[in-house]
Amino acid sequence: MRMFNIRWAILFVIFVGNTPVFADESNCTEMRNSALENTTDHFGVLYSLYSTAKCFGSNEDKEDWVVDIRKKVTKEDELKLVGIEKENLIRKQWAIDVIDAVGSQTVNLQLKPDVIKQFKQVLAIAKEQLLADVQDKNVTSTGHWQLSGDNGTLLALPLVTLKQDLDKVCKNHSQGIDKNKCDKVVAYAEELLRMIYVVESAMQYYGHPVIEALSKRYTLRKKMWDAYRDNALPQYWWEWGINSWRLSRSDDRLRDAKGQPMGPMEIPNDQIILLHPAFGIERLESIDGFSTTDPTIIIEFLGYNRWRWNRATGEMQNGLGFSVIGSYADRSKVDDFSYGILVHFQNKYSIAVTRSSEDDTGILLTVDLATLFREKSDAFKELSSNKFR
């Protein structure tokens, strides 16, 4: 019975030993020591500490040279106080400082002299490109400095084969075989992970303005789309459909190698008006000398409206359009119907000259029905009263 209990206790310890349990605030050293103690997957543990826990090379890392180089970084809130050009220079300088710092640390990879040589060559190329502000898709891109979790390779340094190295030497580590060799490879791996993480950080820091510039671009675009919906002449759903069709037809974006459009669609600066109901006030002068002012229902049969975009602020400017209209008002002494041309100004104000079938001439003003009812739903009712008769 006692042997049985001891056996279960040993099995329990082995199981628990392979599945480290940490408090939420365990530091990297605690996590690392506990995770490596009984594992058979050294690469898996180190990769998790590098990729998920970010223990190597980050602000969490207490290694002296990492602490020193990270002290030199200018923080985001300080960067906001300088102009864009100065910011880019500061970012570039830190990236170069990182390259120099990492370059001097490569000696710690002495287990793999060929990796050291390749590392130094690649760092030299990266430094040249940073100094020349040439953004290569390779050695200055963050992706090339990310270790792959499935096979432990790195695009920037093709000679790195970390998973293979660790698996080969450490497979018997838990049985105490090749323990020293395994410890050396683990030390090499940690140094390498530290260095590539810091270089990736440098490339991230240097390239960050791209994120900011794109954020600004798309924020402006969003503002323009909102203005298109809210500030251009309002469109009923059939007009929205027609203008969508026009937008598709006019899509002249460059195409990539697979024939797919590149980048976002151009935001339109015009619109077709089609069978659009509106409301206005029409003053009609009959040829008999009688005049009447009435609230009027208008149909814009067909029209066109155009504006200019202020690309810096996303605002619409200089809107100008026209449409062919018919109007109707319930009148007693003159014709109920008249026709004319309506001119739109600034997407807000519209004026038309109309003529009835009895040659009565009218002037019509409209605040578009939809605009009116965007803001004041009772206004039409008020105007439909006898107030203006």
Next chain:
Amino acid sequence: MANKHVIFLVHGMGNYTNGWSDPAQNIIKDKYKKFPQISWLKFNRFYEFVEIIYDDEFEALRKQWERMSEGLGTALQSQGINAGLVKKLNKLAGVTNKDKFINTHIVDVLLYRFARQTASAVRDSIRVQILDKLKSLNSSEPISWSIIAHSLGTAVIHDALHGLYTDALDISGQQLGNVTRPHMLMMVANVSRILQSDVKVYQSVVRPGAPENAHAVRHYINARHEWDPFPMPKAFRPKPDWPTLSIRERGFYKEIVTNAIEDKNIHSLEHYLKNPLVHTALFNALSDRSAIDDASIKSAHSNYVAKTPLGKFEETVQQLKEFQLGEEEDLAKVIKVWAEFKDKVGA
């Protein structure tokens, strides 16, 4: 402070407000704890969720049309125009107004698919939300982020990413791909192919395998349920050599097909995430390796299936048979079946 890995959540069709993804988040966190291979790194310490909301674009347009047609109705009536004619005209103008879910959900899909302005505005809204979050992170530490998209969200995120990763800054020509890319894209109930318009999903840059190539993402997980009518027609089901054989061999593209039923709303994001085949694929992709081995996945899945016998859901299965769609169904029938599914299942 090192950046946490950001996981963006993109909703499907319908009305969504802040907090919409809480149930999905809780499921993910709960399932994560069940695997000691990964849970030794506490989820909340190293990952954070960010919700993306884009249905406000559809809502704003719907509200505008609602106001326009109400105003039209008032104006027509006050002119003494025949009430019957007013009703007809109002119906025509207000066809998008009904506040029933059928209109809310289906109009969103139709607007996204057929209205270029709406689609572009939605895509730009998503891009702004993603970029604003990335911009806020500590730039002196690497940025890592992933996306889980559901239903209509799969189409919008696909298009948003394609545009973002084929765009270039005007003067310098720099591209976002040099600086950051999504580590993982999980497409749940993927409708990107049936809703594709200007960008074709099999030819776009939204393909796995980054950064070894110019593709937009590293891991691409495509999850669908055998009985879910949404991803059925024009299913996203690329050929075995998409995007390349070597990328497939390395496991950067994962096709997950499930059939276990835990409740009748098999289309919901939460239902998908509860299945071990789905959440283990998610965790392995986030880890960038097979942290959870095949034996553990098989065991978890067997336990799950044992608790969700088809016999328990026979009535549901019979109901679901009504909603089966063929690969080449036309869009009108597809939309109709989707609407009926949502109505009956209460999705």
